[in-house]
Amino acid sequence: MWRYLDVLPVDDEQDIVTLGEGLTPLLPSREQANVFIKDESKNPTRSFKSRGMAAAVTMAKKLGAKRLAAPTAGNAGAALSAYGARAGLPVFVAMPRDTPQSIIDECEGYGAEVELVAGVITDAAKRVQQSIAEHGGFDLSTLKEPYRVEGKKIMGYELLADLDRLPDVILYPTGGGTGLIGMWKAFDEMQRLGWIDSFRPRMWSVQSSGCAPIVRAFAQQLETAPEWESPETSAWGLRVPRAVGDRLMLAALRESGGGAIAVDEAQIEGAAAEIRKREGIDAGPETGAAWLALRELQARGDIKDGELVVVFNTGGNKYR
Ligand SMILES: Cc1ncc(COP(=O)(O)O)c(C=O)c1O
Numbered sequence: 001m002w003r004y005l006d007v008l009p010v011d012d013e014q015d016i017v018t019l020g021e022g023l024t025p026l027l028p029s030r031e032q033a034n035v036f037i038k039d040e041s042k043n044p045t046r047s048f049k050s051r052g053m054a055a056a057v058t059m060a061k062k063l064g065a066k067r068l069a070a071p072t073a074g075n076a077g078a079a080l081s082a083y084g085a086r087a088g089l090p091v092f093v094a095m096p097r098d099t100p101q102s103i104i105d106e107c108e109g110y111g112a113e114v115e116l117v118a119g120v121i122t123d124a125a126k127r128v129q130q131s132i133a134e135h136g137g138f139d140l141s142t143l144k145e146p147y148r149v150e151g152k153k154i155m156g157y158e159l160l161a162d163l164d165r166l167p168d169v170i171l172y173p174t175g176g177g178t179g180l181i182g183m184w185k186a187f188d189e190m191q192r193l194g195w196i197d198s199f200r201p202r203m204w205s206v207q208s209s210g211c212a213p214i215v216r217a218f219a220q221q222l223e224t225a226p227e228w229e230s231p232e233t234s235a236w237g238l239r240v241p242r243a244v245g246d247r248l249m250l251a252a253l254r255e256s257g258g259g260a261i262a263v264d265e266a267q268i269e270g271a272a273a274e275i276r277k278r279e280g281i282d283a284g285p286e287t288g289a290a291w292l293a294l295r296e297l298q299a300r301g302d303i304k305d306g307e308l309v310v311v312f313n314t315g316g317n318k319y320r
Helices: 002-007 049-062 075-087 101-109 121-135 148-163 178-192 213-219 246-256 265-279 285-300
Strands: 026-028 035-039 068-071 091-096 113-117 169-173 202-208 259-263 309-313
Touching: 002 148, 026 148, 035 148, 049 075, 049 148, 068 075, 068 121, 075 091, 075 101, 091 101, 091 121, 101 113, 113 121, 148 178, 148 309, 169 178, 169 285, 178 202, 178 246, 202 213, 202 246, 202 285, 213 246, 213 259, 259 265, 259 285, 265 285, 285 309
Parallel strands: 035 309, 068 091, 091 113, 169 202, 169 309, 202 259
Antiparallel strands: 026 035
């Protein structure tokens, strides 16, 4: 990721906290012509969250943070735990009580203090605030600090390097939305650099029928997304009932000519298993959702034959 140092907020290479994130493979689908899978499960903590935390922990350490904290649906906590250990800084993560044990073990394995909270990520966020008030530390919640999005934007730069052009369509399983928001920022930067023209991929946010605040807000043409009541989905990364970056995300989706789509919760696990078995790619449930969205958008005619599509495998299958 740090080959793009010139567009990252770090001046001195010595400051970089890295575990080798980024430059993930863009793999052609075996099953679907013109569809590529950007395989973010190849990152050090097996999800795209490695990128954001590499940038955020680098800057937090440089700017003097002594303790790092964040609420998480799972993967962001694992990434923070690993990068915190790499930086030599203590980490506190709060996550929903029903987060899969494999993720709790992963965080604790990297030496983080883990607290399980009743409810969902928004409840975990309140616990993080309390812990910081009591013990100090810096809050690395999604979009409450400016650097996670900087790490994630590099996915947009890599797409151009991978394809020599931008795809027609991007499908991204979305919770807090920083992946999408980061890439959208990268496209503007690349245009200012003279690397691309004003063409933009149509960006689609993919959510589950069990938690789809962005899809509902998009359909109702709202500028922000009201909280989703009783969010339930087996795709843990998508269980975000209220997104801090809702306004930015909705604006990007609209400007891009894309949209937001909710897929049937009951089919998500099966679709992820299908990608693993048929493509040989370590796909988590979030990617199962994106795969279902691909089929639905093709069937609806929102993706046409011959269009170049990138589906993000945002993370590996950790939920056993
Ligand atoms: C595997 C996976 N995919 C997608 C997401 C959603 O990412 P974002 O919250 O940046 O939209 C997450 C977030 O936890 C995740 O872990």
